[in-house]
Amino acid sequence: MLKRLNSIRYAYIRSHLYGLFLTTVTLMAIVLSIYVLFQPNWLSVTSIFVFIILYVVVAFLFSFYIGFKSSGDMKERLDYLSVLIAQLARGNYSSRVYDNADDEIARIGSELNELGEKMQGQVKSLQRLADEKAEYAKTAGKAATIEERQRLARDLHDAVSQQLFALTMMSQACLRLLDRSPDKAREQMEDIAEAALKAQTEMRALLLHLRPIDLSGEPLREGIENLVEELKQKCHIDFHLDLQEVEGMSESTAEHLFRIIQESLSNTMRHADATEVNVEFAKRNKEFFVHIADNGKGFDMGTYQQKKASYGLKTMRERTEEIGGTFAIRSKQGEGTHIDIRIPL
Structure with a gap:
């Protein structure tokens, strides 16, 4: 009941009653x-109070x-505005209110209509951006898939395919030497076994990239x-x-890490000929530190960009920079490879 008495209609009635009260006091x-002052005969106390x-x-x-x-029209116009605001809050931005009057309420209604039009336009823009983002994501996914396929195909051709071709040639030569020179054939078979082991290691490293990415x-x-x-x-x-x-x-x-x-482990398997690998990570001060080291053959830092491992190292550096970190690599021929990564926390 008290809430109802605070409505615009009862506010109008109260304002008229306030005017009545002030007018009555003034007349009295x-x-x-x-x-x-004048005590006229026609005016008495009784007539005054009556x-x-x-x-x-x-x-x-x-x-x-x-x-x-008089408050009915005002209440109806405000109800229209209230309904419009409720519709906008529910996401129905096409709702409009029409008021032909030339006062403050009509101006508020006009501004709410403009707000609805702007919000409707923003929704369309967001939907268009979402569609474009989805298309970009599909395109980027396809491009990444094609790039990864090309890389795997290139690695298979540069490493596994050539090693298998070498195994074929060596096997054929071994067959020809088997009867004439068993000792040389035995040496050839040892080379074949070593080449097969390298091809197997290379293939396992490539298959490591097909592991789930998350x-x-x-x-x-x-x-x-x-x-x-x-x-292992x-x-x-x-x-x-x-x-x-x-x-x-x-x-x-x-x-990303x-x-x-x-x-890094894939590169070690494929290129390092290592027997030991150390992997450690820990929180140091306000950063996350990762250290990866192997005792492999290493490589010349001055020419590593032209080596087969350069693609993997480039990918590792880019991933590190994407999460705001720093990537450092140290290597020397015959002394293995060390990688340090620092990520701020």
Whole structure:
């Protein structure tokens, strides 16, 4: 009930009643002043109070009626505005209100109509941007797939395919030497076995890239441990892990680091001829530090960009920079390769 009395209609009625009260007090003061100062015969105390009472009763009825009627139009126009605002809040930006009057309420209605048109245009723009983003994502996904296929095809051709061709030639030569020179044939068979082992290692490294690209919700430490367990079953490398779990790392950063470490281990398998690999990461001050080292043959830092591993190293550097980190690599022929990655937390 109290809430209803605060409506615009009752506010109109109260304003008329306030006017009635002020008018009554003013009339009473004027009439009593005339009575006290001039004391006319036609004016008595009884007539004064009868006049005031009749005036109050009649004026009260008229004030209530006029306030109720005059507020009806205002209430209806405000209800239209309220409905329009509710429709805009629900996302129905095509709703409009029409008011032909030339006052403040009509101006508010016109501004709300303009707001609805702008919001409707923004929704269309957002939908168009979403569609364009989806198309860009599809295009980028296709381009990334094509690029990865080309890289795998190039690596297969440059490494595995050539090694298989060499195995074929060596096998044919071994067959010809088998009867004439068994000792040379034996040496040839040892070379064939070594080449086959290299081809197998190369293929395993390439298959490592076909592994799922995300951690599937598991922590980075657990993902690296699972990856290393898979590699232990496929290659003769001793892995030494020193992994500390770091709280508060975003899922995107963890996935990038997982892919960087995966790429590094793949390069080690394919190019390093290493027997030991160390992987460690931990939180140091306000950064996440990753260190990957092997005891392989290493390479010349001055010419590593022309080597086959340069594509993988470039990918690792780009991934590190995408998450705001720094990538550093140290290598020397015969002394292995060391990679340091720092990611701010």
